[in-house]
Amino acid sequence: MSYVDEVxxxxxxxxxxxxxxxxxxxxxxxxxRVVIEANEEQYRxxxxxxxxxTPERQLLFRVPWVDDxxxxxxxxxxRVQFNSAIGPYKGGLRLHPSVNLGIIKFLGFEQIFKNSLxxxxxxxxxxxxxxxxxxxxxxxxxAFCQSFINELHKYIGADTDVPAGDIGTGxxxxxxxxxxxxxxxxxxxxxxxxxxxxxGGSLARTEATGYGLLYLTEEMLKCNGKDIAGMTVxxxxxxxxxxxxxxxxxxxxxxxxxxSDSTGWIYDPEGIDVALLKEVKEVKRARLTExxxxxxxxxxHEKKNGEHGVWNVKCDVALPCATQNELDLExxxxxxxxxCIAVAEGANMPTTMEATEYLQKNGVLFCPGKAANAGxxxxxxxxxxxxxxxxxxxxxxxxxxxxxxxxxxxxxLDDAAKKYGMAGxxxxxxxxxxxxxxxxxxxxxxxx
Numbered sequence: 001m002s003y004v005d006e007v008x009x010x011x012x013x014x015x016x017x018x019x020x021x022x023x024x025x026x027x028x029x030x031x032x033r034v035v036i037e038a039n040e041e042q043y044r045x046x047x048x049x050x051x052x053x054t055p056e057r058q059l060l061f062r063v064p065w066v067d068d069x070x071x072x073x074x075x076x077x078x079r080v081q082f083n084s085a086i087g088p089y090k091g092g093l094r095l096h097p098s099v100n101l102g103i104i105k106f107l108g109f110e111q112i113f114k115n116s117l118x119x120x121x122x123x124x125x126x127x128x129x130x131x132x133x134x135x136x137x138x139x140x141x142x143a144f145c146q147s148f149i150n151e152l153h154k155y156i157g158a159d160t161d162v163p164a165g166d167i168g169t170g171x172x173x174x175x176x177x178x179x180x181x182x183x184x185x186x187x188x189x190x191x192x193x194x195x196x197x198x199x200g201g202s203l204a205r206t207e208a209t210g211y212g213l214l215y216l217t218e219e220m221l222k223c224n225g226k227d228i229a230g231m232t233v234x235x236x237x238x239x240x241x242x243x244x245x246x247x248x249x250x251x252x253x254x255x256x257x258x259x260s261d262s263t264g265w266i267y268d269p270e271g272i273d274v275a276l277l278k279e280v281k282e283v284k285r286a287r288l289t290e291x292x293x294x295x296x297x298x299x300x301h302e303k304k305n306g307e308h309g310v311w312n313v314k315c316d317v318a319l320p321c322a323t324q325n326e327l328d329l330e331x332x333x334x335x336x337x338x339x340c341i342a343v344a345e346g347a348n349m350p351t352t353m354e355a356t357e358y359l360q361k362n363g364v365l366f367c368p369g370k371a372a373n374a375g376x377x378x379x380x381x382x383x384x385x386x387x388x389x390x391x392x393x394x395x396x397x398x399x400x401x402x403x404x405x406x407x408x409x410x411x412x413l414d415d416a417a418k419k420y421g422m423a424g425x426x427x428x429x430x431x432x433x434x435x436x437x438x439x440x441x442x443x444x445x446x447x448x
Contacts, residue, residue: 003040004029007049018102020324020349024109025053027353031428032435034420046447048439055108057081060101061151063129065143067136076100077148079127081161082108085441088159089125090115090377092166095173099130106324107166107348111377113434114370117409120381125161127152133168145176153181158189158387164380165194167239167323171206175199190387193380202383204398205376209346210244211399212375213319215406217344218252220365220426221317223414226341229253234315234340235272236260236308237322238281238288241346241373245319247274258310260322261288263302265309270297314338321346329354336362345369356427371409371430378405 001009011025029036029049036043043049059079067073078101081089091111094104104126112124131144156163165174174194181191195201204211218228231254235242238259246256255271261281266272266288273295280290292300301309311318311331318340320327324347332355335343342365345351349369351359359366379402386392393401409430416436417429 002033002037003044003049004033004036007053010050011053015102015105018105020106021102021109023353024106024349027349027427028109028113028431028435031425031431034422035432035435043439046443048442051442052083052112052438053109055080055082055105056084057155058101058105059127059152059155063131063144063147063151065140065147067140067143075129075131075144077127077129077151078104079152079155079161079163080104080108080125081155082124082126083112083438083442084123085438085445086116087121087123089161090122090164090380091124091126092128092164093169093173093177094126094128094166095131095133095168096128097130097132099128103324104128110348110370112438113431114374115377115381116434116437117371117412117430118374118378118381118405119408119412120378120405122162122377122381122384125163126166127163128166128169131168133173138172141173142176145173146180149177149180150184153184156181156191157187158191158384162190162380162384163192164377169194170240171196190384193383195383200383200387202379202386202398203393203395204402205379205383206240207244207247207399208379208402209241209373209376210246210321211248212378212402212406213241213245213321213344213346213372214248214252215375215403216367216372216410217317217319217342219407219410220344220367221342223410224365228317231255231316232257232314233317233319234258234310234313235319235321235346236265236310236326236350237320237347238277239321241376242321243274243277243281245321245346246272246277249319250274254317257315258313259288259291260303260310263287264289265301265303266291266298267301267309267313268295268298311335312338316341318343319346320350322350323347324349325352327351327355329358331355332358335359336364340364343367344372346373348373360425360427365424365426367410367413367426368430370434371413371426374409375402375406378402
């Protein structure tokens with residue numbers, strides 16, 4: 001049995017009932033097979049892969065808090081500090097009822113390679129809780145966040161582990177967490193990113209993941225002789241990533257015709273109205289039914305079981321920006337049948353392995369999330385730099401650095417794929433480029 005297969009079997013045996021983590025490890029190791037086999041003797045001797053797939057530290061803790069009725073509630077808190085070979089742990093905090101250890105480990109494992117690809121000195125980590133901020137009052141959210149940080153603050157710091165936002169964790173939640181961290185430690189430092197602009201946040205951080213997704217997609221298309229201007233784009237999701245992906249796509253001359261949320265999706269043949277979408281989602285925190293009610297050209301479709309309607313719309317480019325495994329094999333077939341030429345992942349692992357393989361086999365340009373959505377963590381690292389220097393850069397400075405990083409990411413993964421005889425396979429290229437940097441750092445630092 002090959003070293004890759006041995007390690008994957010070990011992961012499944014040691015981490016039962018964690019399918020998302022198994023999926024992430026399998027996807028990465030399969031595409032690294034050519035690199036690992038070329039160095040198998042040394043990697044096996046150093047147990048490099050076993051160390052790579054095993055977190056350096058896993059934190060599980062309870063988070064008790066009091067709701068507005070005086071009832072004590074208890075949630076589970078998680079932080080997985082996966083790999084610090086190239087820098088302090090860096091990765092978001094996800095607040096969603098679906099959160100469990102397996103999902104946090106899948107996200108943390110992906111984060112290792114994503115952070116490596118940025119070229120910035122940040123390691124991989126991820127955290128969160130099964131707490132749901134939806135429908136909670138500001139006081140309840142504050143109570144939860146303060147309790148969460150009461151435990152987590154012991155394990156994080158500006159040069160140790162720097163969490164950020166993720167699904168369910170926006171500026172409000174980061175603010176409450178930062179205030180409690182400062183209160184407990186007495187330290188005013190860049191320990192959390194995604195902070196408000198008045199207390200150490202970075203301009204362009206809100207837009208970064210969506211904008212970065214489009215900068216990379218534009219470069220991928222350009223390097224394949226195509227121009228995004230004039231193209232029709234399908235986007236899933238309607239959160240932070242989706243909103244700013246829509247905005248930047250339209251700035252680049254494309255027409256975005258879909259967005260979605262957990263209850264349904266919108267088809268707007270005249271192009272998504274970004275201002276209205278922001279009003280509905282960022283201000284009112286409402287459902288997309290309100291978007292449809294306010295815009296005559298929009299069609300609202302209620303989500304049916306197992307149906308991802310946005311991928312059935314004719315488009316040139318598809319940008320899944322919602323959640324994991326939202327684009328399956330049937331969706332991939334629909335995209336190919338409708339003439340889609342490119343898919344770039346705005347969410348983390350939103351495309352199933354079967355769908356990814358089908359898209360690649362049918363000539364669709366496909367860029368994985370660890371590269372395509374790295375703009376968020378890249379700008380978080382730029383926020384860390386500003387905090388360390390006690391400086392604040394302009395929006396244009398941050399946006400320019402973000403675009404440079406995203407363009408470089410594409411060329412690095414493109415070069416890696418070509419070097420190992422897999423030209424055009426951007427999944428393999430991203431994994432190889434991200435892995436080689438981490439592997440070299442791990443080897444240089446000895447068995448730790």
